[in-house]
Amino acid sequence: MDLTGLSSKGRFLMVLCIVSYLYKSTAAEGSCKLKAKFNLRGYKEVEKKTVVIGGMFPVHQRLTDTDSNTTIAPESSDCEGFNFRTFRWAQTMLFALNEINSRNDILPDTELGYVIYDSCFTISKAVEGTLTFLTGQDEAVPNYRCGDGPPLSALVGAGGSDLSIATARILGLYYFPQMSYASSCSVLESRFQYPTFLRTIPSDEHQSVAMAKLVLHFGWTWVGTIAAEDDYGKYGIKRFKEVVEEAGVCISFSETLPKIRNPEAIERIVQTVLDSTAKIIVVFSSDVDLSPLVGELLRNNVTNRTWIASEAWVTSAAISRHPDILPVLGGTIGFAVKRADIPGLKEHLLSVTPYNDTLTEEFWGIVFNCTMNYRQVLSGMRRCTGEEMMEKLSNTFTDVSQLRITYNVYKAVYAVAHALHNLEDCKPHSGPFENNTCADITKFEPWQLMYYLKNLRYTVPHTGEEIYFNNGDVDGFYDILNWQSESEGGITYTHIGYYNSTAPPEERLIINNGSIIWNNDILETPRSVCSERCQPGTRMGIRQGEPVCCFDCIPCADGEISNTTDARGCIQCDEDYWSNANHDTCVPKTIEFLDFTEPLGITLIAIAAFGALATIAVAIILLMHLNTPLVNVNDPLLSFSLLLGLVITFLCSIVFLGEPQMWSCMTSQVALAVGFALVLSSLMGKSALLMLRARASSDTAVIAPRVIMIVCTLIQAVGCTVWLILMPPQPVKNTAAQNIKIILECDPGNIIFICSIFAYDILLAVLTFSFAFVARKLEDHFNEGKSVTFGMLVFFIVWISFVPAYLSTRGKFMVAVQIFAILASSFGLLACVFIPKCYVLLIKPERNKEELMIPRAKSRDTAASGSSASLATTSSSANANGTTVSTVSLDD
Known part of the structure; x- marks a missing residue:
């Protein structure tokens, strides 16, 4: 083989590919051997394409249970639990790519190909898909890519926050762009850990603060929290707690939804909800993780609660269309990302056929209750003809009334396309790279595309929304929805307000209280407090060993007042003042003295x-x-x-x-x-x-x-x-x-x-x-x-x-x-x-x-003998001195 025409780098890569091929063919003889073969399902179209965009969607909800018997060689797990909503996301990426390839104003000379994998809502499958996407083969050799196909541009995905965290760590090693549509975890804001991560969904920093402001808006001080056992739930609920606790709100209970099936844990959570006096429950979870809890709530008929939903499940039809859900989750208030109407998407969804790939074949068999598998047909199942009418379907896949995450997928694909367009449109000698050079659209490096993505500003087709990335994130804007009953008995998402992180602080949360219908069709705002508020004239007495929101209202002592609600202590009146009867105002003391006029x-x-x-x-x-x-x-x-x-x-x-x-x-x-x-x-x-x-x-x-x-x-x-x-x-x-x-x-x-x-x-x-x-x-x-x-x-x-x-x-x-x-x-x-x-x-x-x-006289005899002398003496004495010495008795 003549390698003289190749550069040193090209020669090195060719040698590596040959080595990779040889070690597979000689696995039995040499020291290198294949440890496992990845089992991935999805879509792929790279032939005759100029640039390839990767995609990853959790079309299935979990991995199938594998046999732990080690007597036979293990196989890569398959997936189960088909999710119509996420399947719509994957089809939206295909729709957006077809729309871009048919346009003349974006990448007119470039055809976009795609490689889309199913992450099965698990980290292991997301890692498998990432390695396969980077190496170009499902028998991946890490850090090597063999083949001369079109260059890889970016990965759109990988779904939930924990999946994107795993893939972002790998992609960050190569400075390979990742554009997420649903990973809102605030930890992904770190450009140090995730240097190439961008997203079209707002960070949960905004959502957590918005939820906290909602709780404070209605005066709830006693709430329960439930979070998924992943990064999305953990970081989201952590930030929510920080904000509300700083404002004086107490957490009645804090529970975690298990990622794997655990009926005992779900029953314990339901019992905690029943035992708690908190009427407000904040849930940070995906619809997949929340579904087992909803089923248990229905079995226990848990009503008279108001649920605060995160964007990951607030518009999930898998939850809202659950039978008899209204008494349990009716009145739910949640935050949803921006929605939009995407013209042509409904027609694209109805045009899918079961012959293209295994994912669509599985979807077809589920919705029409048939099969294309010959063995299953022999066992008695109805055979799919491929002519079944998609127009008659009414499920989550064909429901385009609440295109929110779907709209984020659409924006993510267009973001990559616009970045590629800017890269391709670079004028020679005016480029942003060394010596003012431009990148070649046919053989660019990922870090070159990353430059254009970070500095991107574009307008989304059909909606006119302007998108730009601030350190990889977009502004936090959420619609606030209220689950209300329809006349047919279902649930409708009623818009009651919004949250805008870029507005002034006092105008960020706007809610129309009058349009809210609470659980059991109650119009009055529910109360959720551990203790009723202490009115003026009383002070809060903290109960020993209980949260600060649980207290007794102790009347102020005489001479003390409290003139605010929930006063921490009473105020001593001035010396000349005294408390009134209600102990909420100091009044002048009565001035008292014995007056002449009374x-x-x-x-x-x-x-x-x-x-x-x-x-x-x-x-x-x-x-x-x-x-x-x-x-x-x-x-x-x-x-x-x-x-x-x-x-x-x-x-x-x-x-x-x-x-x-x-x-x-x-x-x-x-x-x-x-x-x-x-x-x-x-x-x-x-x-x-x-x-x-x-x-x-x-x-x-x-x-x-x-x-x-x-x-x-x-x-x-x-x-x-x-x-x-x-x-x-x-x-x-x-x-x-x-x-x-x-x-x-x-x-x-x-x-x-x-x-x-x-x-x-x-x-x-x-x-x-x-x-x-x-x-x-x-x-x-x-x-x-x-x-x-x-x-x-x-x-x-x-x-x-x-x-x-x-x-x-x-x-x-x-x-x-x-x-x-x-x-x-x-x-x-x-x-x-x-x-x-x-x-x-x-x-x-x-x-x-x-x-x-x-x-x-002391004796009558003495008086008789001396009466004349005594009288004379007495008389003369009286005349001489002006007084008399004579006495008289009242008895005389």
């Missing part, structure tokens, strides 16, 4: 005024009878000082009323302390007067009580003055006594001062009572000692009762109790000391005589 204040003023007037009236009566024996006998100065002190105490009680001011706080407290000091010191002087007259001279008996009164009063006055100078009482807002009120009251300033001041009054009271109690049995004038004793008893009873009453009240009633104690004690002293005198002066004036003021 009934209680008016009553106390009237009583105080009456007391002061009564005291003044008594003083007037005494003045009118100043020179009578009854008035003169008990030191009128002490009587008038006592009456002055009572007037002060009566009137100071009025100062306690009204809004506390600086002057009123100082006046009320000081007047009360000094007034009682004057009253008590006067009473103590009267009691001392009785005791001194029984034991001392008349001069001492008159002067000493007055000195006691003046000194004791001055001591209190000096103490109050020091108090007012150093730490005077002042008005304050008491916000601690009552939560809902601000009590305006007087702060004493310093507890030591006020305790000292009133302790002094208590000391005077104790001394007065002691003196009066001792003097009550002395031979006195008009029983003054007994009157003071009774008055002090009333005084003590009132103030002892005042302490618990004062401590048990709050607010303005504390002031009322204090005023009542002042008035009661003052009235008690006034009545006990002066009513007997006024009675004699006004009612019994005949008893107000000097002779009746003479003390009763």
